[in-house]
Amino acid sequence: MQWIVMDITDMKPFEKDSFDLVIDKSTMDALCCADDSLLKIALMLKETIRVLRTNGHYFCISYGKPESRVHHFEQAFLSWELREFLLYDSTIESEEEKQEKSHYIYVCKVNDDANEISEL
Numbered sequence: 001m002q003w004i005v006m007d008i009t010d011m012k013p014f015e016k017d018s019f020d021l022v023i024d025k026s027t028m029d030a031l032c033c034a035d036d037s038l039l040k041i042a043l044m045l046k047e048t049i050r051v052l053r054t055n056g057h058y059f060c061i062s063y064g065k066p067e068s069r070v071h072h073f074e075q076a077f078l079s080w081e082l083r084e085f086l087l088y089d090s091t092i093e094s095e096e097e098k099q100e101k102s103h104y105i106y107v108c109k110v111n112d113d114a115n116e117i118s119e120l
Helices: 027-032 037-051 066-073 095-100 114-118
Strands: 019-025 052-062 080-087 103-110
Touching (some): 027 037, 027 052, 037 052, 037 066, 037 114, 066 103
Antiparallel strands (some): 052 103, 080 103
């Protein structure tokens, strides 16, 4: 594994279709707190789908509940299938506590037409 530091909104050193998997552990959460967060998240996702191969996957692990995250994955310039998963400690019994102490995993699988759609 290689660790590279760069701007997630501009991954030009990587060619289109370079990866099968991109893992985001709270990057979107951090960008949600930034100035121009909607623009920065859109740029990050556009770059992410550019560097992913067809049928590649983007895993976004986030504290953000679906009502605050899903709209980012459903932008018109993105073409992928979205699935959501709730990750929680199975010893938690209260539904309220489960909702507050959980992570959400958003899994996006790149569609065949993603490159054409993202370039519009």
